[in-house]
Amino acid sequence: MDHDLFESIPNFSEGSRPEVIAQLAGAAARAHVLDVDADADHNRAVISVAGRRHDLVDALVASVEMAVERIDLREHRGVHPRVGVADVVPIVPLGGTSLRAARDIAQAVGNLIWARIHVPVYFYGYGESNTLADIRAGRVAPGVGDSSHHPTAGAICVGARLPLVAFNVLLPDVDASKARALARSLRESSGGLRGVQALVFELPGDRIQLSMNLFRLGETPPAGVITELVQRGVALGTQQIIGLCPAAVATSAAAGRLLEARLAAAAARRGAELCAAQRDDEHLRLAGRLEQTADAISRTAIEPEQMLSTAEQAAALVGVLKAARVLTDELEAMLRIAAQGLRIAMGPEIQAAFTTRIRALDRRLDLAGRD
Structure with missing residues (x-):
């Protein structure tokens, strides 16, 4: 599917x-x-x-x-x-x-x-x-x-290509020449970190930006770059994710920019459109609730309980849209991928803290996969 x-x-x-x-x-x-x-x-x-x-x-x-x-x-x-x-x-x-x-x-x-x-x-x-x-x-x-x-x-x-993360960091205490040397040392092509491409841009206001594409996320996620820079004693300014970020590698810069949450939100919005097209009162009320749900989950933060809650909502929406007779294969795939991606982001400590909820989510995803 x-x-x-x-x-x-x-x-x-x-x-x-x-x-x-x-x-x-x-x-x-x-x-x-x-x-x-x-x-x-x-x-x-x-x-x-x-x-x-x-x-x-x-x-x-x-x-x-x-x-x-x-x-x-x-x-x-x-x-x-x-x-x-x-x-x-x-x-x-x-x-x-x-x-x-x-x-x-x-x-x-x-x-x-x-x-x-x-x-x-x-x-x-x-x-x-x-x-x-x-x-x-x-x-x-x-x-x-x-x-x-x-x-x-x-x-x-x-x-x-496979997913990558576009990750920018302002360098407040480094001039352009030193920043370019830093970027060279970080690049995979120069023997630096695996899966890192790096450039330096001089922005208005005398700002120096280290701009990176991280394309081996299993080896060097954003947190790995931050750790490397901190270990080198580099002072870090504002961190920025460009576009969206998979939940499994999200840092604080990805708050509200999780790929899986946006997938679920898009599915909910499309479900709302399909419900509204039915024009009866029940479907119109559901359309309004789906729009509200979409707005809320699109802003999902990186705190584990918020990601778990969004995963639960994504999995539940499969049943909601199916009951409303507006579920399409595409929407089901989007919701399942969203829920599974957020579920994967739950590390061992989080699983231990939310054992019952995660088991229930796993059962729901397993049942949805069999339908």
Whole structure:
């Protein structure tokens, strides 16, 4: 059931114009928009979207088309490197979905972008020989389209990958030169921490930002980077998660930005829409309650009891939507993946503290899997 669900996190080269960001998110709403995270200094917006293949492909192509229409790279200013108006479009498998299936979607999206919008596309990630570093350095040719980039839209990078966490830290007591040396020492490619890519950006207000992608979360989660920096005596300023973060590796910076909680919230909102479409009083009342539930669980903090409560609500929503006769396979998959991901985040100490509730959750998830 959960073998055809994906997340995509397109990064658009626009972080300053709210009306354009809203249009990008609106175009992506053909699938489930989980989050919109814009940064004016980077002049970049990260939109997290989830859905099944057909809806996700439609959402991504539509949002890229909107970006080509509304963004002109010739006028773009921002600290983050970029090759296009929709700079990177990663496809991430969720639940039991395979990376191979994610790569198939990446290929479909890339080919449609070239066929419909005529912007060259580079393929990267799983199953590809190109890296984003190769593409940004101009060392490779596009996978589809002309080698010369679109005059206003540049080119698009599309690829399949596993989940990663984009993690930024301000360094209040380090100058740019020392920060760059620190970033080099942290990178996996330089013999540093496994699964770390790191850059340094000089932001307005004399702020120095260490910007990292953590792509081997089982080996180096955000907490591992923090520990390493503290051990080196580096003073840490504001910490920031860009986009969403899997609950299993969440730190305080991920409060309200848990991937699984946003999946459950999106399922609840879609359930509310389906209930409202029934138009009878009972379904309309349920639609209102589902909207309230979605708003609450989308803000789930990282405290264990809150994550457990959200996992319980996600599992319970399967039965609620089924009883209301609005449960779809997609919504059930989203809720199960959400509940299971939050359940996995419960370590041994938490399991010992909430034994009865966790056992009940496990039974509910097991029963849901058998239906």
